[in-house]
Amino acid sequence: MGRTTPLSHLLLSCLLLVDLGNLAQAEPIKIGLNYPRTGNYKDEGLELRRGALLAVDEINQAGGVLGKPLELLSKNTSSQADKAVSNVDYFANQDARMVFGGATSEEAIAAGQRARERGLLYFATLSYANEVTGLAGHRYLFRESNSAWMSARVLGEYLSWHMPRQRYHYIIVDDAWGRSMENALRLATNSTDRARHGRTALPSGLVRREQYLAALNKAARSEADILVLVLLGENLQRSMRMVHNMGLKQRTQIIVPNLTKSVVQQAGPLVMEGVIGTEAWTWNLPSQDNIAQGQQFVERYISDYQEYPGSTSASAYSIVKQWADAVQRTQSLDSERLISTLEDHSYQLLKGQQQWRAFDHQNVQSIYAVRVRKRDDVMLDPFKQHYFDIIHHMDGDQAAPSQDEWQQERGEELQLR
Known part of the structure; x- marks a missing residue:
């Protein structure tokens, strides 16, 4: 009993070919990716697209969504909100049923609003400003990435335990995030x-060398114990190279609140070693926590791209998989029905338990404080990309703002509309 004959194998193969043939002939369901192919965040944009393509391919290999294949449409935003908005119109005109992506909070807020006007759900990535799911939040906008509050709380707890009563200096990009x-x-x-605890605010977009230098010299004169660089993308890469060349790391602990694999990869582990920040996911977490789907994602990514996935790829991958799952559970592409299906939905995919919280549509998940490993240790890794040691973590419910805190930020509008 239970043994299959060669004829059985042949019949199964024929059925599979028929199913795949039917899927290929069906009208595809389109989804739209807003991503920065050029500009300050182009390295993060590449990771977003890779993660999305991997999810689409897996879904199609498993039979698609509602018996139809998924098709990924993607458009460059150059990290500009106006381009992100016009891209939403393009996706809607191409009959896309969902839009996601972005590398700035301004993009998420503007594109999310336009998506609502076009009746489409928008899932934000790399958009950390509290406003995204706070003051600017609405029913059609979901955020998979963590908020500034979540990063700040895990960092604050770690620093208060291990580096109390220190003098801080902040260098920020002057935008919502x-x-x-x-x-x-x-x-x-x-x-x-x-x-x-002083500060310098740099203009949004790419910054001139003399502006970095003036900000870092001011930080050096402050004699701060901890230098916080609230920067991302090429802005962070360039400033960190200057920090390294000035020798600031020898006398100051560098904090980068939102670290990504691509930043360390582009700036180099020697420049970034010892930097402390936060990540929502690292490639070795699934193995440590025995998360089978997470391990499969890592293995597939390595097979396709010959490197480890970062949290940016993981975020895009998770959004596509979660949206497709909601469509399957709802048996509908209707945005209103999908909102109800997603709200308060808990799941496990690439890490431990996560939830799309109903009152603000923030994805509640564990957040990790990480330190960039020494270059010599990184070089021992087969891909030379094992960049982060997890030094602290906080559960999502503890890190995310409470409903009372959220309502205080919202003022009179106490519910998403």
Whole structure:
């Protein structure tokens, strides 16, 4: 009993070919990816697209969604909100049923609003400002990435335990995320006194060398114990190379609240070693926590790209898989029905338990404080990309703002609309 004959194998193969043939002939279901192919965050954009393509391919190999194949449409935003908005219109005109992506909070807020006007769900990535699911939040906007509050709380707890009563200096990019992250981390580290804990605000977009230099010289003169760089993408890479060349790491602990694999990869582990920040996911977490689907994702990514996936790829991959799962559970592409299906839905995919929280549509998940490993240790790894040691973690419910805190930020509008 239970043994299959050669004829059985042949019949199964024929059925599989028929199913795949039917899938290929069916009208595809389109989804749209907003991603920065050029500009300050182009390295993160590459990771977003890779993660999305991997999810689409897996879903199609498993039979698609509602018996139809998924098709990924992608458009460059150059990390500009106006381009992200026009891309949403393009996707909607191409009959896309969902849009996701972005590398700045301004993109997420503007594109999310436009998606709502076009009746489409928008899932934000790399958009850390509290406003995304706070003051600017609405029913059609979901955020998979963590908020500034979540990063600040895990960092604040770690720093208060291990580096108490230190003098801070902040260098921020003057945009929604930069201001949000600075305010949250000041509260979490008791560094709200700006006379003692100074700052420099750099303009959004790419910054000139003399602006970096003036900001870093000011930080050096402050004699701060901890230098917080609220920067991402090429801005962070360039400033970190200058920090390294100036020798600031020898006398100051560098904090980068939101680290990504691509930043360490592009700046180099020697430049980044010892830097402390946060990550929502690292490639070795699934193996440590015995998460089978996470391990399969890592193995597939390595097979396709000959390198480890970062949290950026994991975020895009998870969004596509979660949206497709909601469509399958709902048996519908209707945005209103999908919102109800997603709200308060708990799941496990690439890490431990996660939830799409109903009252603000924030993805609640564990957050990790990480330190960039020494270059010599990184070089021992087969891919030379084992960049992070996890030094602290916090459960999502503890890290995310409570409903009372969320409502205080919202003011009179106490529900998503």
